[in-house]
Amino acid sequence: xYELTQPPSVSVSPGQTASISCSGDRLExxxxxxxxxxxxxxxxxxxxxxxxxxxxxxxxxxxxxSGNTATLTITGTQPMDGADYYCQAWHSSSAWVFGGGxxxxxx
Amino acid sequence: xxxxxxxxxxxxxPGRSLxxxxxxxxxxxxSFGMHWVRQPPGKGLEWVxxxxxxxxxxxxxxxxxxxxxxxxxxxxxxxxxxMETLRAEDTAVYYCVRDVEMTYFDFWGQGTLVTxxx
Numbered sequence: 556x557y558e559l560t561q562p563p564s565v566s567v568s569p570g571q572t573a574s575i576s577c578s579g580d581r582l583e584x585x586x587x588x589x590x591x592x593x594x595x596x597x598x599x600x601x602x603x604x605x606x607x608x609x610x611x612x613x614x615x616x617x618x619x620x621s622g623n624t625a626t627l628t629i630t631g632t633q634p635m636d637g638a639d640y641y642c643q644a645w646h647s648s649s650a651w652v653f654g655g656g657x658x659x660x661x662x
Numbered sequence: 663x664x665x666x667x668x669x670x671x672x673x674x675x676p677g678r679s680l681x682x683x684x685x686x687x688x689x690x691x692x693s694f695g696m697h698w699v700r701q702p703p704g705k706g707l708e709w710v711x712x713x714x715x716x717x718x719x720x721x722x723x724x725x726x727x728x729x730x731x732x733x734x735x736x737x738x739x740x741x742x743x744x745m746e747t748l749r750a751e752d753t754a755v756y757y758c759v760r761d762v763e764m765t766y767f768d769f770w771g772q773g774t775l776v777t778x779x780x
Contacts, residue, residue, distance in 0.1 A: 588766040597770040651709035
């Protein structure tokens with residue numbers, strides 16, 4: 556089965572840049588999507604098809620996908636960005652797969 | 663605006679059944695594939711099942727295959743998940759999610775909690 560691996564936690568100071576990685580075999584061959592989940596709330600898509608940002612998502616959210624690693628980057632991180640972030644991709648052997656999630660702490 | 667409202671969750675004993683519903687509004691329901699995604703308490707997201715926009719195809723995660731059935735009624739704008747032979751490990755918040763191009767999930771419901779416990 557296909558697996559996506561994320562670090563359990565990332566910490567960043569307000570105003571700094573946060574990077575959250577997502578690793579998987581030949582991940583660059585797939586479209587990676589990212590979801591933000593605030594405590595007690597449903598997930599919200601923040602990036603789709605590797606680099607695209609839905610309307611309403613701040614420009615400080617960006618992403619890339621190369622080789623075996625996709626990266627979500629938050630530039631000028633704000634306290635409100637503290638949340639769990641999940642990467643997701645589709646693979647023929649496992650269908651829709653999520654990473655284990657990364658808890659972003661802004662302090 | 664797109665709205666997805668799940669219902670039907672609750673506490674159920676192991677081995678019993680439960681049916682979840684998801685009422686959709688604000689978009690042409692019959693034009694979109696739909697998924698169920700679940701999240702055990704304090705844990706990550708797990709894809710459960712998908713159904714094509716017209717109900718012609720269904721696929722399931724190995725963990726629920728043979729026990730869960732996804733279906734839809736496009737005349738009622740409603741998605742369903744019939745869950746049989748429930749296990750403790752099925753305890754989770756179940757989200758109804760809209761699909762885009764069988765690639766990503768653009769809208770999520772608020773979720774309904776299913777607790778399997780004796």
